Amino acid sequence: MFTVKRSGENRVDLEIHGKLDSDAMAQLLDHLLNASTGLHKGRLLYRLEAFDLPTLGAFAVELARLPQLFRLIQRFERCAVLTDTAWLRHASELEGALIPGLQVRAFRTDQEPQAEDWLNEA
Template identity: 50%
Template sequence: MLRVIRNGPDRLDIEMSGRLGSRDMQQALDELLEKSHGIHAGKMLFDVIDYHLPTPAAIAIELSRLPSMLRFIGKFQRAAVLTDERWLKTLSELEGKLMPGLEIRAFPRAQRGAAEAWLEGRE
């Protein structure tokens, strides 16, 4: 499951749990694009509740929409990832180093307040 919530004029909150299949991935990508409309220099808060790799069919859908996903990512400057999985923390922060213009920082799920403060530049 992937749930997308527009949290103000420049922020998306995204909850991730379970394994995404192809239909779930299609709906999630549509929702991300729709709810990011009008965002510039935005922020994202990912709450990774229970992560499982997407199905191969879901990955194929994501790859087929790569140009629109790159435009989507370009709307954001900061992303905070809430996860208790060490490997996801490492992978998230590595991804941030590979994406120009997007700073990604990972926090334990219990530190949501610290993640939100960082997103808002109050840290």
């Protein structure tokens, strides 16, 4: 299950709970692309709670849509990841280090105020 919402002129909030299959991944990507339309140097607050690895079908959907994903990533300048799962925090920051132009910082869920402050920095 997921929710995607535009929460400001230059911000999108994404929340994922549980496991994503191929249909859910396709829907999530469609919603994220639509919600981020027109963003420049956008901010993304990404909440991962009770997260399970996506199915192989969901990974296949991502691979098939890589060109769209690269355009999507370019809309964002900062991404704050909120999760209590340590390996997800580490993986998020590693992924951010590999994506030019995108700063990714991971926070525990009890650090949401710090994540908000970081997202709002100039």
